Amino acid sequence: MADLTHLDASGAAHMVDVSAKADTVREAVAEGIISMAPEVIAAIRAGDIKKGDVLGTARIAGIMAAKQTSSLIPLCHPLPISSVSVEFEYTGAGVRVETRVRTSGKTGVEMEALTAASIALLTIYDMAKALDKGMVIGPVRLLAKSGGKSGDWIAP
Numbered sequence: 001m002a003d004l005t006h007l008d009a010s011g012a013a014h015m016v017d018v019s020a021k022a023d024t025v026r027e028a029v030a031e032g033i034i035s036m037a038p039e040v041i042a043a044i045r046a047g048d049i050k051k052g053d054v055l056g057t058a059r060i061a062g063i064m065a066a067k068q069t070s071s072l073i074p075l076c077h078p079l080p081i082s083s084v085s086v087e088f089e090y091t092g093a094g095v096r097v098e099t100r101v102r103t104s105g106k107t108g109v110e111m112e113a114l115t116a117a118s119i120a121l122l123t124i125y126d127m128a129k130a131l132d133k134g135m136v137i138g139p140v141r142l143l144a145k146s147g148g149k150s151g152d153w154i155a156p
Contacts, residue, residue, distance in 0.1 A: 015075050021106040026147030028101050030113035032140035034121045035094040040132045044124075045090065051127040055088045058097070058127070062086035062120035066101050066112040076111050079103050084112070086120050094135070097121060098143070110145050 044054045051057075063084045070078040082102045089096050099116040101109040121137045128135065146152045 013075060015077065016107075018077060018106040021149070023104055023106055024147045025102065025104050026108045026145070027103075028108060028110040028113035028145040029098065029143040030110075030117040030141065031096060031098045031143050032117040032121045032137065033091065033094060033096050034124050034135055034137050036128065036135040037132045040128050040135070041090060041094060043131060044095070044128060049127055050130070054124055054127045055095070058088070058120040058123040059086040061123040062097070062099055062116040065119035066099070066109075066116040069112045069115045072115060073111050077107050079105050079107065079109060079112065081109065081112065084116060086116060088120075095121075095124060108145055108148050110142055114140060114142060 043049055047053065063086060065072075066084045067081055070076040080103060082104060083100075084102075085100045087098050089098075097117050097120045099113045099120065101112040101116065103109050117140050118137075121140070125135050125137060142153075142155060144152070144154045
């Protein structure tokens with residue numbers, strides 16, 4: 001296992017100094033699932049949720065979350081995000097979200113993609129919870145990342 005870069009010699013947490021790293025184009029893709037009762041899926045599809053456009057609101061929430069990741073995750077660097085996409089597809093048991101975040105910078109955007117997916121799913125839950133408080137979120141996972149010194153990675 002690689003050394004833990006967020007710990008200093010005494011074991012204290014610190015923000016990694018990335019100033020010597022080269023700027024490269026970096027991208028990360030994450031996904032997540034929310035499972036729900038069939039009647040909730042039908043209500044979302046039909047636009048019958050009283051709070052409004054569920055997936056449209058979740059898309060905006062995911063984009064906003066990606067841009068705020070460094071405010072939420074203590075040791076993340078604030079990044080100049082170039083783009084964020086948040087896409088949804090209905091599954092047999094719920095909704096799948098896929099997020100894609102790009103930057104040209106010194107550190108990757110994996111946390112931004114994961115945060116975008118998580119917040120998009122939480123937004124769906126919030127907007128539909130009146131119909132189904134038993135919705136289940138997860139798994140949320142990284143699908144791929146590219147760029148940087150460690151190169152490309154694709155989930156098995």
